[in-house]
Amino acid sequence: MVVGDFAQDVQTVIIGAGPGGYVAAIRAAQLGQEVFLIEKELTGGVCLNWGCIPTKAMIEVSGLKAHLEKASEMGITVKEIRVDLAKLHSWKAGIVQRLRNGVETLLQKNGVELIRGEAIFSEPGKLMVESERGIQRVSYENVIIATGSRPIELADLPFDGATIIDSNAAIELKEPPEHLLVVGAGSVGIELGTVYRNLGSEVTIIETQETLLPWIDPEISRVLQRSIKKAGIDLKLGSRITATESNNGRVSMTIQQNGKKQLLDADKVLIAIGRRPNTDGMGLRELGLQTDDRGFIQVNQKMQTNLAGVYAIGDVVAGPMLAHRASHMGKIAAEVISGEPAAFDNVVVPGVIFSSLEIASVGLTEQQATEQGYSVKAGVFPFRALGRAMTLGEADGVTKVISDADSGTVLGVHIIGSHASDLIAEGGLAVESGAHVDDLSLTIHAHPTLTEGIMEAAEDIEHKAIHIFNPPVKK
Amino acid sequence: MKFVFRLPDVGEGIHEAEVINYEVAVGDAVQADQVVIKVETDKAVVTLPSPVTGTVLETPLNPGDIVEVGGALIVLEAEGDSELTVSENDQLAEVAASKSKKKADKSIPVIAGMETPLSPIQAKRVLATPHTRHLARRLGIDISTVSGTGRAGRVTDDDVHRAAETGPAVSTGHQRSSLVGHDATSAGFDFEKYGPTQREPLKGIRKRIAEVMVRSYTTIPHVTHADEADITDLMNVVRSQKPAAEARGIKLTLTTFLTKAVVAALKQFPDLNASIDDGAGEIVFKNYFHIGIATDTEHGLMVPVVQNADQKSVLQIARDIQQLAEKARNREIDLDELRGGTFTITNPGVIGGIHATPIIQHPQVAILATLAARKRPVVRDDEIVIRTMMPMVIAFDHRLIDGATGARFMNYIISLLQDPMKMMLDMV
């Protein structure tokens, strides 16, 4: 490729090849746009290379180990379970590699030009791509910013890649730490804490909030808290760091919890307090792009920013930082550029957390629905009453369906338990389509499956679930 | 946590409001349920209470601004219920405070990325499948303006198609409502060419009246029928009972009795208490009798509604009318008190006149106007006598009511007004 002053003209440039950017690129190409996709690191972005995929591989392996350890009552006795982390990492790397190749093949087949390098805006309608090969200039009609996010550092415990680590490093550890201290009980902290606990580490999670995941239905977070405890993780809610000291590859941290001081000593500290958008250092401000005080780009339902022809999608847009949200936004931006009537009018973005139990949620919690003025009817059904859950050896969990008592509309579905992340799809369809609870309870659900929990929770709203006792209703 | 209080959907048909004033200022502490802003919607001034306790951060609007449903009214820093974001900020600050070697950069935008709520959901939303919503976008229809015929107001594909065929195509946001039925508008008309003028924005109640009247007049084929009633005896009753009512603080008027007579007539002629549901292609007969009383206020016409007039005594009705009129004049009336009417009575007679052509309030199907009652020579048993005669005009929707029915309805009302004894018997 010629590198130099000569600027290439293109209809659509997409910056960042994460689940937002590469999906936008493919959809744009499907619609006949001429597309450049610029990526400074790896195709697939955080999600494919350091996030969703590798963490799920590790959750699966560590969960399998935990399962086998408990499998004696199923008749499996395993003499010794050893986890070869090096082997795990290469298996995981293989998956990531295959998926990345798949994405790149798709991009190529769709005629998307993938440009390696870092994009920096030079003036409206123009940008430069910097790489070892020099600078390439591109002028564009439309640009989609899909540059994602990166972890936030704790000012006093800056990442050193060895002892104080972010999630990128945490998925590459050569061996399980002796004591892993996780700062922040969000999804990343809970997921990776669970992984290393199952792999044999002592794990402590500290969190300033008094409640675990306070926006989650309390009935669900209570089950989660129990399962975290059962897994042997020390979860310290409502605790604050008051002092830290690091020496010789160890960190000692003083925390205050319930007015009491405690000293913790760890060989690894995972900082998982959240992520910030990658919107700095690429000339966006000079361009006049509006961001909020936290650096998130403001967009409308069409993913348009305050500048004509400039779109933003994914983690750079305030809201839940989730890959599927990024991808959906990517399709919308691409379609809007082609003049299609697309808009982000979605009612729900499913939330998922993968720990020893999975949590998945769409729509309103009971409390939110009440606050919004609905008269709420909720139905709950426990996993332990599902035949399939028993045969899986996964009896912990509940399914909860929230409905509007006046209209019967399904307002939310919340699940904790095995395979919740897959089960939630039905809830997503129900809430997004404005289904009636009868639509859930009168649809035949295959037996024995975990999906029966949704059907029975919907029936429970009318006190007519079969597999939990409901006293007869007097007519 | 930052909380943006948005204009709630206060009810059917209202999609915008005009800001009158804020009741609080930036920096003020606000309790949940404390009134923060006053806006004018539909026909009433409404005060809106804050759903949360907190401190006012921004008051983005100015008096006179029009805000649409969902538009930001006020931004608050809400107390409690903080996101993880907040606590982590604290944590940063804690660490920074605990050690002095390194200075924490407190300006780091701390976002608990995935730690934000798992799945945000919009407040009361349009009930429609993703496909239907997409269809509406494709046809250039703002789906929030389409009234759904499905269960619980669900908007169906058919509703969207119908809106596309009949309604104005709205691409984004709220359309400028058309105040005329056809293409002929006076937009751009050069009034100033012919002499000096003043211009004022057409807004608030005036605008609402204009919209409602255009809808009524262009939707309903009006027929009017006029007659007169001899109210001599009835006026005697009113006069003789007035002091007794006044002793209880109630102003007894002819309208009170008229309301009773109308309810009795509506029971005999249910067609006049009905509506046409265009969407469903059905006639809706209402088993309730809510009578709108047109009220002249300095802000314009308002029609407060006497609820369940069939279940109320004459005095109760009189008191309702009195209180509603007062509220309307002081602009303290609730939207709910302006809605749900099944029939309207208007009395331009207090000002004068012997004939009128009242406009029906869609989706009602009839309106009764009473005109100036005067003593007149009339012939009774071939003798000329002096009687108090009141002209009346009824306008009705000819789609539903034929001329004969309208005339019979009128005759029945006249028979009651002329004979207070009969009215007493027929009052239910």
Ligand SMILES: Cc1cc2nc3c(=O)[nH]c(=O)nc-3n(C[C@H](O)[C@H](O)[C@H](O)COP(=O)(O)OP(=O)(O)OC[C@H]3O[C@@H](n4cnc5c(N)ncnc54)[C@H](O)[C@@H]3O)c2cc1C
């Ligand atoms: C440990 C972890 C686990 C996660 N698990 C899940 C999960 O299970 N489910 C889920 O939905 N989400 C999960 N996420 C979140 C998910 O990874 C993100 O929401 C998603 O990757 C966002 O996609 P994106 O396209 O917006 O940005 P990213 O995936 O961050 O991609 C942005 C890309 O832009 C590139 N880039 C940035 N700046 C430039 C520039 N100037 N020029 C060129 N290229 C640039 C970056 O190199 C990057 O490849 C997880 C995240 C983490 C950290």
